Amino acid sequence: MSEGTRGMTPGYLVWRLSIKWRVAVDQALAPLHLTHAQYVVLSSLFGMERAGPLPSQRQLADHTGLEALYVSKLARSLESSGLVRRERDTADTRVVRLGLTADGHRTIGPAMRTVRALHDRLLAPLGGMDDLRTAALVRDLSTLLDTPLGPPA
Template identity: 60%
Template sequence: MSGTAPEGATPGFLVWRLSMKWRVAVDRAVAPLGLTHAQYALVASLYGMQRSGERPSQRRLADHTGLEPLYVSKLARGLESAGLLERARDPRDPRAVQLALTEEGRAATRRAIGVVQGLLAQLLEPLGGPDGARARELTRDLTALLDTPLDPAAAGPRASGEE
């Protein structure tokens, strides 16, 4: 899809296309740093949480990023092997694994955040840039959509193709 949206495109389709466009762009932008989009989401979130004084568990990081806990565990093991983060048992809960970026991980994450912020500025330029009123409005709208619970079972007959 280049240029404009196909006629009759639904908001769901447009959200999906935008998310795919963003994922591909971030993947390409952080690849030279040895990261994938999913790894970036994990380390950037962890970076922010650590700066706030938190040492989150894998479960907490999964909830924060929206990634599946099993996938976060797999990503964390790979990032640990690369020397970018440390995994340790939570002393308060032996079933939980806490995560923390290493010094190398913090440095790589700072570089990646700079690259992704540049991409975000490009993406939001048509809306007046990241600090523009339209971008703030978009952020509010996206937050409202993310806060709306979805229950596929409650979608009714249309979900099964029946009318």
């Protein structure tokens, strides 16, 4: 632990790391004209499309952890940029389904390679993506993320 972090709470450190990580991703993706939030939507859509039918905006919000209203705004912006298509569900017209356009598919590949290289660099102090320390970090963070919010049952 560095002298600068001694006495800081885990919550504060997680918050600071999330800000640092987001800024690093924003900077890495700037040449591709994408923000971190846009990347999260595009890369999630890429994975969700490969796994099955086009997800709804609600499913994408649940998958990403982003607010549904924010996903809606991001989807509209990405649609305007020609990267995402939005279409009404044929069975329930209240539901909006999302998918990548051809331009979205052409954009996400280089973006994912850029972010993967950034992750390799950011995780180098732990030994890299394939190190046991990184695996332990992923396991611990997953445990914290899987813990429900709210008062104890």
